[in-house]
Amino acid sequence: MTKTQTPDELLGIDSVFDGEDLDSAKVVRQWLGEHVREQIGSYFQEGTLPVRELSKGLGDLGLLGMHLEGYGCAGTSATMYGLACRELEAVDSGLRSMVSVQGSLAMFAIHRFGSEDQKQEWLPKLAAGDAIGCFGLTEHDAGSDPAGMRTKAKRDGSGDDADWVLDGVKMWITNAPVSDVVIVWAKTDEPDKNGNPTIRGFVVPTDTPGVSVAEIHDKISLRASITGEVTLDGVRLPASAMLPEARGLRGPLTCLSEARFGIVFGVTGAARDALTTAIDYAGTREQFNRPIAGFQLTQAKLANATSQYSAITLMAAHLGKLKDAGTITPDQVSLGKMTNVDTAMNIARDLRAVLGGAGITADYSPIRHAVNLETVLTYEGTHEVHQLSVGRALTGINAFA
Template structure:
């Protein structure tokens, strides 16, 4: 019998990453294996996750907002952050979502668009996992077209008064602070209401954050709403550097980058678990892995996993050097998520009946990726973004 190799060893995937990046990923993988892996199936079935406990542990490791500079953040490369997302999503997409929303949405918004007071107040706490953040953009009737948001922010003297509702907000029921985007009465040069962002402590009067129940996907993630009923805020709550949709869209681009890397972890975990299971499962007096159809499935998954991992690496390198454009992020998310989801679906069949239980990860990963396919820009939106880049024609317009 030949030597058994892991999915990463066959193509030498790890060799394309720096020693420092590999070492950090190894430390995080060890912590996750020791603290989360054996419990994640139960968290998924129970529809919850110990967000505060995990946030503090991940904060001690320096994972939260790790790609940001200063204010208690580690200031790592984008690629190292991507590898962290890969390890987190190898456990569960819900865990990566917790970190992604914290660092790439809430913290990034404050870091990039906030005042010094806002940065100093919130970022050190959030980096340490002592405060959990969320990001309020999506609304009950407004998803892919954020310009259609209905949440309003009106001036009343020197204060702002916010009214509206946000939907599908990761972390909101357990959050300490939220970044919320709203339309103001100020008009741009096209006569449209200008969007502004606000940093709001969750205990502010008029704020409610009900939990969304009965999810079939991303169950090991706490998802809720944000309901704003005449929420009065001082002028200092507004993100001073964000004016228009460029603010929230820049945050989404940051989060999408983490997804590009993250889903490769789900694919790797599904493939490794399938290799291990088929090597020990005996059928017709021989291991399931000895059958040609099994090996065909494993080989196909290996090829797909290797391709998306190298694509993620390339996008990380762009981000760390010359910069990455929105259409490049769209290409990454479109391809990696769809491919990872198909890998997990195909491999689930190798587990037979056991594959539909929480004991083995491929089906859980596949179901989670149905949500990842939708959030931070739906699959179709990224297709249209790339179509516009290739043809010069905006298919979003009427």
């Protein structure tokens, strides 16, 4: 029997990353192994996640908003953040979603578009895990078409100091049931250059009168994630609650592109974990008096999965370099999200079969990753929407309309 190699060793994947970035990822992997990995199957079955407990530990590690500068944030490279997302999603997509929503949506929105007062008030607490944030964009009837949102923000009075009053409902909001603050996107009565209502963002503490959150239960996918519906009923906010630098859809879409970058890296962790689990199982499970790893069809599945995993990891590494260089574009992120999620989902599905009947239990991760990735394929831009974004970039023709 020849010496075995891990999927990363076979192609020398680690050589494309800096040693400091890899060392940081190892620290994350070790912490997750000590605090989360053994319990994640139970969290998934129970449909829960101890967000507040985990956020404090993740904050102590410096993972929350780690790629942002100042205000208690670690200020790491984008690639280091991406590798952390890989380790988080190797445990569960719900865990990576929790961190991504906190850092790349709620915190990034305040960091990129907020006032200095908003940054000083919220970012240190969110970075430390002492406060939880969420991002209110999606609605029941406005998912892929956020411009169709019905949530409204109206001035009560005249002048720049007049209060805002918000009404509407946001749906599928990760972290919402345990959040201290929600970034709400709403249509205002300010006309844009085409005469349409201008979309603005607001920093809304969840203890504000008129804010209520209902937890969403009975999910089949992404069960180790806390998700909610946020209702805003006459929520009165001071003028200072508005994000001053965000005007129009560019604000929320910029935040989504930031979060999608984490997904590009994260799903490679789910693929790696499914692959290593299948390899380990195939080496010990015997049929016909030999390990199933010795059968040609099993080796074909493992070889194909390793090829696909290597490709999406290299895609993520390349996009990490582009982001660190400041040259990455939303279309490139769309290509990465479209390709990597679909490929990782197929890897997890194919490798589930290697485990036979045991593969449908919570004892092994491939089925859980496969089910979770069905959600990741849909959120923060569906697979089809990203296909059209890439198609538009290639042809110059907008197929959305």
